[in-house]
Amino acid sequence: MTEWFFTELLNSKWFEYISLILLSEWVFLFLCYYYNKYQLNLQNKKIEMKFSKNGAKKKEISNALVVDEYCAHVPNLPIDGAVAYLDGSFGPKTNVNFTELLFVLKGKIVIQFDKNVYELYEEDMFIIPPNKKHSLNGSNAKIFIACAPGFRPENLLMERDEK
Numbered sequence: 001m002t003e004w005f006f007t008e009l010l011n012s013k014w015f016e017y018i019s020l021i022l023l024s025e026w027v028f029l030f031l032c033y034y035y036n037k038y039q040l041n042l043q044n045k046k047i048e049m050k051f052s053k054n055g056a057k058k059k060e061i062s063n064a065l066v067v068d069e070y071c072a073h074v075p076n077l078p079i080d081g082a083v084a085y086l087d088g089s090f091g092p093k094t095n096v097n098f099t100e101l102l103f104v105l106k107g108k109i110v111i112q113f114d115k116n117v118y119e120l121y122e123e124d125m126f127i128i129p130p131n132k133k134h135s136l137n138g139s140n141a142k143i144f145i146a147c148a149p150g151f152r153p154e155n156l157l158m159e160r161d162e163k
Helices: 002-010 012-046
Strands: 055-061 066-071 080-095 099-106 109-112 116-121 125-126 133-148 157-159
Touching: 080 099, 080 109, 099 109, 099 116, 109 125, 116 125
Parallel strands: none
Antiparallel strands: 055 066, 066 080, 080 133, 080 157, 099 125, 099 133, 109 116, 109 133
16 A cells, blocks of 8 residues: 555656655755855955946046946955947957956947857847957947956956057
């Protein structure tokens, strides 16, 4: 009788449902634990979570690229963000140890990446992994850039100095 019961239980849809519920609950608890642990670390380090335009630092990277750095005053962030204004060509460059996300806010940019050319327009996004040479070209373009881990100038290799 007991063997029959467990065989029927294992072969039933109820077992699938119960397994999914328990697995979902376990994943939820796991995520809550790490979220709370991460939040606790952020609180202990007193890392800012909100960055405003008023606190951004304007930096001319080259004749073609000016950046509003929102997070420059907070060192060692796991991710940071900036708004870039691109009017001309920038690069080729290589991001040594960070991934870069580009999101076009206004205008059009052209990215040369892995021997391919990509055109990005408003609300298009492109992700550049570490150690990939690429260049950007734009005309009066406004771009949101996020880097993970946070951007550090020494981790950017320029093929030629444009300034």
